[in-house]
């Protein structure tokens with residue numbers, strides 16, 4: 001996938017921008033070259049079960065459709081296996097998340113291209129955020145670092161490892177696990193010399209999906225942190241909180257004071 005993604009971003013500007021579209025549900029290219037941000041991203045569905053989208057993928061490079069279809073199949077299978085491990089980690093039946101989520105999960109792929117920047121300290125590839133779905137499977141091009149996560153209030157670089165995927169816990173999994181899995185705050189910085197590519201497959205939910213802590217994880221010692229909400233409600237909060245997406249789930253929190261220490265830690269950034 002990385003090879004065809006690299007070929008795509010090596011296409012001339014006129015060829016890449018054929019994929020400009022205002023419809024977020026069809027494959028589209030977005031250029032983000034303003035407000036210190038330096039990024040192009042190609043986004044499209046990646047769901048072999050729910051979407052009939054292959055004919056909408058880029059025709060160029062010629063192998064893109066075939067490779068992206070196979071990649072979507074492999075990664076969504078991997079996500080289903082990870083759901084099994086996460087369910088077990090939460091003390092639930094192995095197929096709990098798979099049974100509950102598969103029909104209401106939509107996968108999509110974003111390939112990020114960050115051009116080099118002579119003064120990386122003056123720009124950012126992708127500002128700090130948390131992913132909004134369940135989990136994200138990410139791969140980075142070899143040899144160029146850029147992904148950073150926050151650990152103990154400090155930025156930590158996640159260097160690319162050969163043949164390794166990065167799995168990010170995203171917001172809805174933190175809510176469903178009643179805070180046991182923590183969504184990770186991350187960002188991408190630019191490189192002075194080399195361009196960088198990363199490929200993410202996100203799992204999002206259908207808009208009417210009801211999200212909330214899983215009943216079996218709530219008890220007297222661990223009361224529910226969040227109220228139930230429709231995923232649509234979460235999405236509507238995003239434009240209200242541009243650049244601070246990690247605060248969104250607090251809107252659905254039952255006792256906001258309990259997260260105060262987290263808030264204080266985040267204020268350090």
Ligand SMILES: O=C(O)CCC(=O)C(=O)O
Nearest residue numbers: 110112147187188198200
């Ligand atoms: O480029 C990266 O490594 C991070 C990409 C990312 O976080 C995203 O697309 O949400």
Ligand SMILES: [Fe+2]
Nearest residue numbers: 129130131186
């Ligand atoms: Fe992300």
